[in-house]
Amino acid sequence: xxxxxxxxxxxxxxxxxELSEYATARGREIGYGNVFDYSLGNPSVPAPESFKxxxxxxxxxxxxxxxxxxxxxxxxxxxxxKIAGSLNRRFGMDYTGDHIFMTSGAxxxxxxxxxxxxxxxxxxxxxxxxxxxxxxxxxLTGARLKVVPADTENFQINFERFGEMxxxxxxxxxINTPNNxxxxxxxxxxxxxxxxxMSEKERQYGHxxxxxxxxxxxxxxxxxxxxxxxxxxxxxxxxxxxxxKSLSIPGERIGYVAVNPACKDAVTLVNxxxxxxxxxxxxxxxxxxQLAVAEVADETSDLSVYERNMNILYEELVKLGFTCVKxxxxxxxxxxxxxxxxxxxxxxxxxxxxxxxxxxTFGCPGYFRMAYCIDTEKVERSLxxxxxxxxxxxxxxxxAN
Amino acid sequence: xxxxxxxxxxxxxxxxxELSEYATARGREIGYGNVFDYSLGNPSVPAPESFKxxxxxxxxxxxxxxxxxxxxxxxxxxxxxKIAGSLNRRFGMDYTGDHIFMTSGAxxxxxxxxxxxxxxxxxxxxxxxxxxxxxxxxxLTGARLKVVPADTENFQINFERFGEMxxxxxxxxxINTPNNxxxxxxxxxxxxxxxxxMSEKERQYGHxxxxxxxxxxxxxxxxxxxxxxxxxxxxxxxxxxxxxKSLSIPGERIGYVAVNPACKDAVTLVNxxxxxxxxxxxxxxxxxxQLAVAEVADETSDLSVYERNMNILYEELVKLGFTCVKxxxxxxxxxxxxxxxxxxxxxxxxxxxxxxxxxxTFGCPGYFRMAYCIDTEKVERSLxxxxxxxxxxxxxxxxAN
Numbered sequence: 001x002x003x004x005x006x007x008x009x010x011x012x013x014x015x016x017x018e019l020s021e022y023a024t025a026r027g028r029e030i031g032y033g034n035v036f037d038y039s040l041g042n043p044s045v046p047a048p049e050s051f052k053x054x055x056x057x058x059x060x061x062x063x064x065x066x067x068x069x070x071x072x073x074x075x076x077x078x079x080x081x082k083i084a085g086s087l088n089r090r091f092g093m094d095y096t097g098d099h100i101f102m103t104s105g106a107x108x109x110x111x112x113x114x115x116x117x118x119x120x121x122x123x124x125x126x127x128x129x130x131x132x133x134x135x136x137x138x139x140l141t142g143a144r145l146k147v148v149p150a151d152t153e154n155f156q157i158n159f160e161r162f163g164e165m166x167x168x169x170x171x172x173x174x175i176n177t178p179n180n181x182x183x184x185x186x187x188x189x190x191x192x193x194x195x196x197x198m199s200e201k202e203r204q205y206g207h208x209x210x211x212x213x214x215x216x217x218x219x220x221x222x223x224x225x226x227x228x229x230x231x232x233x234x235x236x237x238x239x240x241x242x243x244x245k246s247l248s249i250p251g252e253r254i255g256y257v258a259v260n261p262a263c264k265d266a267v268t269l270v271n272x273x274x275x276x277x278x279x280x281x282x283x284x285x286x287x288x289x290q291l292a293v294a295e296v297a298d299e300t301s302d303l304s305v306y307e308r309n310m311n312i313l314y315e316e317l318v319k320l321g322f323t324c325v326k327x328x329x330x331x332x333x334x335x336x337x338x339x340x341x342x343x344x345x346x347x348x349x350x351x352x353x354x355x356x357x358x359x360x361t362f363g364c365p366g367y368f369r370m371a372y373c374i375d376t377e378k379v380e381r382s383l384x385x386x387x388x389x390x391x392x393x394x395x396x397x398x399x400a401n
Numbered sequence: 402x403x404x405x406x407x408x409x410x411x412x413x414x415x416x417x418x419e420l421s422e423y424a425t426a427r428g429r430e431i432g433y434g435n436v437f438d439y440s441l442g443n444p445s446v447p448a449p450e451s452f453k454x455x456x457x458x459x460x461x462x463x464x465x466x467x468x469x470x471x472x473x474x475x476x477x478x479x480x481x482x483k484i485a486g487s488l489n490r491r492f493g494m495d496y497t498g499d500h501i502f503m504t505s506g507a508x509x510x511x512x513x514x515x516x517x518x519x520x521x522x523x524x525x526x527x528x529x530x531x532x533x534x535x536x537x538x539x540x541l542t543g544a545r546l547k548v549v550p551a552d553t554e555n556f557q558i559n560f561e562r563f564g565e566m567x568x569x570x571x572x573x574x575x576i577n578t579p580n581n582x583x584x585x586x587x588x589x590x591x592x593x594x595x596x597x598x599m600s601e602k603e604r605q606y607g608h609x610x611x612x613x614x615x616x617x618x619x620x621x622x623x624x625x626x627x628x629x630x631x632x633x634x635x636x637x638x639x640x641x642x643x644x645x646k647s648l649s650i651p652g653e654r655i656g657y658v659a660v661n662p663a664c665k666d667a668v669t670l671v672n673x674x675x676x677x678x679x680x681x682x683x684x685x686x687x688x689x690x691q692l693a694v695a696e697v698a699d700e701t702s703d704l705s706v707y708e709r710n711m712n713i714l715y716e717e718l719v720k721l722g723f724t725c726v727k728x729x730x731x732x733x734x735x736x737x738x739x740x741x742x743x744x745x746x747x748x749x750x751x752x753x754x755x756x757x758x759x760x761x762t763f764g765c766p767g768y769f770r771m772a773y774c775i776d777t778e779k780v781e782r783s784l785x786x787x788x789x790x791x792x793x794x795x796x797x798x799x800x801a802n
Binding site for chain 1: 402403404406407408410411443444445447448453456457460461465466468469470471472504505506508509510511512513516517518519520534537538540541572608609649650651652653654655666669670672673676677679680681682683684685686687688689690
């Protein structure tokens with residue numbers, strides 16, 4: 001008999017995917033160039049040439065038995081060492097290859113990290129607004145994901161509510177900075193305060209509370225924003241990384257878990273990841289792609305388009321009267337909708353061929369997300385539509401005219 | 402707090418991996434060429450040139466955004482259609498792309514298939530000798546793997562014991578033909594009888610009993626052995642395939658689930674696989690490798706070395722007095738040890754630099770596995786060591802001298 005828990009998941013369609021499908025269908029009617037599709041967080045710049053060259057070199061110059069052979073379940077040792085070295089140089093850490101576990105992107109990394117430390121009866125806290133796929137990662141362990149309401153002032157952390165919700169049952173706190181969907185980057189002060197509270201509660205409760213740090217947007221940081229490496233603030237940190245955004249290779253499903261060497265049982269946790277993989281039959285990411293990313297571990301695609309797009313949109317949104325926290329990174333912006341129900345707001349926007357995602361999906365009703373990982377030319381062409389939408393639908397209520 | 406179930410798995414080291422590590426260490430002492438390492442089932446022939454060319458063509462001629470972009474969680478539609486077409490041509494099936502779910506090799510495929518139909522309280526049956534990783538795939542669903550004792554006459558199916566063990570609790574039967582470790586290929590008669598018994602029990606119990614067919618060795622078939630496609634014999638079949646062996650790319654982690662179109666809820670099962678993937682953060686296999694295997698779906702590496710090696714070993718083993726079923730495929734042979742405890746037998750063999758794996762690991766004590774995916778030259782050089790081992794340790798008991 002079919003297992004119900006998976007069958008039931010089929011019912012709940014992704015809002016983002018439905019909007020993206022609508023955009024594609026609408027594109028067939030009026031030309032996709034005329035649909036201002038801000039729905040999907042798909043990188044819009046190509047992978048760097050060096051990545052392509054690395055793959056071709058591996059295929060043409062190396063023994064195919066080495067390149068295509070089994071990877072150990074924890075990842076290829078030389079790859080893990082290169083990644084540890086790169087993190088140490090960039091962030092002043094002291095990882096070795098033994099602290100790295102290769103995964104299928106950040107999704108695989110987070111799902112492994114949660115399984116390491118959460119089980120039925122436990123709770124995992126995250127902060128609104130948050131990436132909705134955290135739900136399946138946590139739910140299928142049998143633990144419960146609880147969402148701390150947003151600090152809508154600046155999308156840092158609502159520490160008052162966090163303190164209340166950080167009960168004895170909480171085994172892990174899951175953060176995402178730079179943040180999808182708000183674009184906010186946690187400040188040094190936010191991370192210090194977070195670490196202080198968590199350390200205090202660890203002492204009080206007598207058990208570890210792990211910080212799971214989801215960092216796929218780590219390299220997409222805008223001017224004037226301080227780069228902070230989360231794991232430096234808190235010993236029991238499990239960092240989850242993906243090359244999807246930095247190298248524009250989301251389909252290649254490659255990333256890693258990096259356990260802080262000062263974390264309790266650090267190497268045991270990494271080894272346990274291998275056992276989790278065994279049970280799901282995943283084993284390890286593709287060897288060819290592991291070897292290739294190791295060669296370009298310090299590089300990125302040309303990510304400058306995202307900041308350019310952000311500035312254009314931010315300026316226009318503010319001009320139109322939107323309440324909007326200026327993003328410090330990522331390729332998202334998360335303004336407040338011009339009416340209470342962001343779902344209705346986004347529905348109306350479709351009439352202007354603007355595809356926006358209501359914040360309800362991210363645990364933050366009343367806001368909406370724009371993923372501006374599209375060509376700058378298209379962002380510019382979308383501004384008249386945005387103006388017309390706001391003026392027509394909300395002209396009386398805003399100072400935009 | 403760390404989740405115990407994964408920590409406890411760390412204790413149980415793989416016998417095969419330990420033997421392989423011993424072989425590597427011994428190789429450092431006497432030269433790896435002098436260690437007759439029959440431990441690991443790692444392909445020993447390179448991937449076909451056409452695979453390499455397909456990858457390079459994708460990288461150099463296609464838009465990197467298409468090649469490296471997100472794959473849908475069920476797999477890339479064009480890839481799924483090509484695979485369905487290839488299976489239909491070769492085996493007279495009527496799959497469409499909707500019946501195919503792309504996975505990380507057969508491991509991923511089996512782990513997904515088991516999760517579709519088994520949960521705590523259920524049982525999954527398999528037949529000794531069997532691949533030991535079936536345990537984590539089944540155990541971590543909460544269901545129980547039960548092993549039907551071997552038919553040691555010919556390593557087909559012990560139907561008497563199967564009939565007894567196929568109780569109301571059994572939701573799936575997991576088979577592997579051509580078989581690791583025995584090398585046996587199930588005959589048409591075996592599959593017909595298996596299907597007949599399962600269909601009868603489905604009617605009796607009033608629920609589906611799914612046949613999960615693990616087929617990574619499907620293309621490694623020896624002369625005179627009839628090719629049979631399991632899914633043709635039983636409607637409720639979920640086929641699990643990997644390109645690891647046919648294309649010699651085990652590190653690239655690529656394979657698929659193919660659900661028989663006549664299977665109950667066939668397309669729902671495929672869609673549910675996508676939900677299972679979501680929960681483990683796996684999402685889908687690497688897009689570059691998906692696209693590449695689709696281009697060479699009907700091809701294989703030059704697999705002829707395996708049959709050559711099998712014939713040399715089989716002839717010598719029989720000459721030395723071993724009881725041995727002649728393999729019909731794979732790159733394994735599974736003779737009876739020359740003393741009751743195969744672990745002691747294999748331990749003694751190490752003194753002759755012969756690395757053999759005791760059958761206990763495969764649920765079949767008293768036998769041992771040789772993985773002859775090594776150069777023919779090395780197989781030939783191993784024969785004097787094999788003779789010396791048998792004559793010295795077991796000379797009195799055998800007619801070998």
